[in-house]
Amino acid sequence: MKQLVIKDLYVSINDVQILKGINLEINAHEIHALMGPNGQGKSTLLSTIMGDPKFHVDSGEIYLDGKDVLSMEVDERSRAGVFLGMQYPAEIPGVNNSDFLRAAINARLDKPIALFKFIEEMEGAVKDLGMKSEMAHRNLNEGFSGGEKKRNEIIQMKLLKPQLAMLDEIDSGLDVDALKVVADAVSELYEDKEMSLLIVSHYERFLDLLKPTHAHILLDGKIVETGGYDLVSKIDSEGYEWVYEKYGVDR
Ligand code: ADP
Ligand code: MG
Ligand code: MG
Numbered sequence: 001m002k003q004l005v006i007k008d009l010y011v012s013i014n015d016v017q018i019l020k021g022i023n024l025e026i027n028a029h030e031i032h033a034l035m036g037p038n039g040q041g042k043s044t045l046l047s048t049i050m051g052d053p054k055f056h057v058d059s060g061e062i063y064l065d066g067k068d069v070l071s072m073e074v075d076e077r078s079r080a081g082v083f084l085g086m087q088y089p090a091e092i093p094g095v096n097n098s099d100f101l102r103a104a105i106n107a108r109l110d111k112p113i114a115l116f117k118f119i120e121e122m123e124g125a126v127k128d129l130g131m132k133s134e135m136a137h138r139n140l141n142e143g144f145s146g147g148e149k150k151r152n153e154i155i156q157m158k159l160l161k162p163q164l165a166m167l168d169e170i171d172s173g174l175d176v177d178a179l180k181v182v183a184d185a186v187s188e189l190y191e192d193k194e195m196s197l198l199i200v201s202h203y204e205r206f207l208d209l210l211k212p213t214h215a216h217i218l219l220d221g222k223i224v225e226t227g228g229y230d231l232v233s234k235i236d237s238e239g240y241e242w243v244y245e246k247y248g249v250d251r
Contacts, residue, residue, distance in 0.1 A: 002065075003028050003196045004049075004164055009060030011041075011048050018044045020221035022060070026164070026214075031190065031197040033207050033232055036218035037240050037251075042200045043087055045218070046166045049198075050084040051077050064164060079108045081163030085153035085170045087200075092140040097152065098122055100140050101159055108160065125158040128188075130181045146173035154185050161189070166198040171206035183209035204236035220249045 004026040011019035018041045026032050034042050048055045049062060051074040062069040064080055072080065092100070101122065106112045113121075122136050129151040141149050150170050157165055167186070171179055183206060190197060190210075201207055207215075207229075215231040216223045217240075224247050225231060244251055 002026070002063075004198070005061075005063040006049075007061040009045075009048070009062065010058040011044055011060075012056050012058055013044070013054060017058075018055075018221055019048070022218075022221075022223060024216070024223060026196045026198060028196055029190075029193050030214060031199065031210055031212040033210075033212040033215040034198060034200045034218060035202070035215060035232070035235055040218045041221045042218050043168055046084055046168050046198065046200065049077075049164075049166060050074060050082060075107060078104070078160075083157055083160055083162030083165045085150075085157055085165065085167040087168040087170075087172070089141050089149040089153055091142045091144075093142055095140045097138055097140050098136040101156060104156070105159055121159055122155075125155045125185075128158070128181075128185055129155055130178070131155070147175065147178050150174055151178065151182060154182050158185060158189060161192070161195075163194060164196050164198065165189070166200075168200045169202070170199075171201050171203055176205075179206055180209065182206075186210060204232055207232050217243055219243055219247055 002025055004024070006022055006024040009019055009022040010017065022045060036042055044055055048057060049069065051072065057070060064082060067080060069077060102113065102118050105118065123133060126133055126136055131148065131151055135152070141152060144152060150173060153170060170182060174182060187210060189195060199210065199212065212229060212232065215227055215229065217225040224243065
């Protein structure tokens with residue numbers, strides 16, 4: 001079954017048209033890389049799928065496993081299995097990291113997770129991501145370094161086990177070793193055959209570790225090119241100049 005289906009999606013922010021007819025289908029057990037120059041609408045697309053009310057859907061449809069995503073609130077989307085690892089994770093003062101996570105998990109379960117089981121999973125995830133165990137007990141992202149925030153997003157993903165995980169430049173600001181740790185954690189989750197991934201990244205190094213099955217280029221609010229891993233390599237070696245030229249878009 002097709003996990004995510006997006007049909008002719010138009011999205012605006014403050015009456016400025018950002019997405020101009022996005023069509024995208026992601027099946028179970030596919031990894032899609034979403035590339036494109038800065039400011040073309042990649043984060044807008046991911047945030048719209050997650051349900052950020054800042055982004056106004058003018059027209060179009062989004063379905064997850066046949067369910068109408070646009071009619072759902074953010075928390076319903078999360079319960080339906082949508083996850084967004086953010087480009088700039090917010091600091092939430094006064095909210096304990098593990099309390100936040102347990103609440104997020106419980107919101108998605110019919111019966112609350114047993115405390116013992118939660119602690120075990122949380123400690124496992126913190127360890128897998130190479131973070132200090134005290135991380136779990138600090139306030140959400142407060143005083144975390146850039147890399148720690150990114151790794152904390154992956155801890156959330158590991159515990160929430162989403163059906164569709166979207167990662168927005170999760171690799172930016174990570175050193176080479178952290179990059180590997182994060183890629184390994186994502187790959188491990190992806191062994192779940194029902195899961196699919198939509199990954200925004202500018203770096204072949206990260207994408208090479210994850211081996212996307214599909215790659216897309218977003219330019220001026222539209223997906224203009226779709227291919228396989230070869231497209232990632234082409235962008236890495238040639239940049240975006242040819243894409244601007246081919247589609248007659250000014251820089
Ligand atoms: P990308 O992720 O591809 O770099 P974005 O989706 O972040 O691009 O941004 C697409 C366009 O939308 C840019 O021109 C950006 O300036 C604009 N934009 C994004 N967020 C906002 C906002 N909150 N208010 C106004 N414009 C925004
Ligand atoms: Mg950007
Ligand atoms: Mg972005």
